[in-house]
Amino acid sequence: MAQILDPIPNDDNKALLCCYVNATSQIQVARITNVEDWYFERVVFPGQRLIFEALPQAILEIHTGMMASAILSDTIPCYRLAMQETGSETDEPEPAPVNQDIPAARPVAIAP
Structure with missing residues (x-):
């Protein structure tokens, strides 16, 4: 994933x-702010998911506030936000074949 505005330093x-x-x-x-020679800042709207690349030692600061002020409300080590990467970008579950019986988890009784 590319950081468009300010890439992570290339030395790591x-x-x-x-x-x-x-x-x-x-x-x-x-x-x-704790990674030398790198600046990362993004606005995150309510309910939004922010996906980004960071170094393991980076600390994500979360600032919450109103128009002219913001309060540092949380600091999270980026290694705790790391996602599991799969081997391929096309790993998607296969859909069930059409017109085939799908076994139930347990027998279902049908009333007469």
């Missing part, structure tokens, strides 16, 4: 694919 290729979800009803700002 151990980037993690991370996911953060804003589960609040307020707009948040997600920011990473």
Whole structure:
């Protein structure tokens, strides 16, 4: 995944694919400031999922607030937000074949 605005420094290729979800009803700002020579800041709307790449030692700061002020409401190590990557981008479950019997988890009694 490419960081369009400000890529992770090239000296370390151990980037993690991370996911953060804003589960609040307020707009948040997600920011990473502890990685040298790198700036990361994104607005995260309520219910939005933010997927990003970060170094394992990075700390995601979550700022919540109103128009002119923001409060640092949480700090999360990025290794805790890491997603499991699969071997292929096309790994999707196969749909069940049409017009075939699908066994039930337990027998179903049908009333006469």
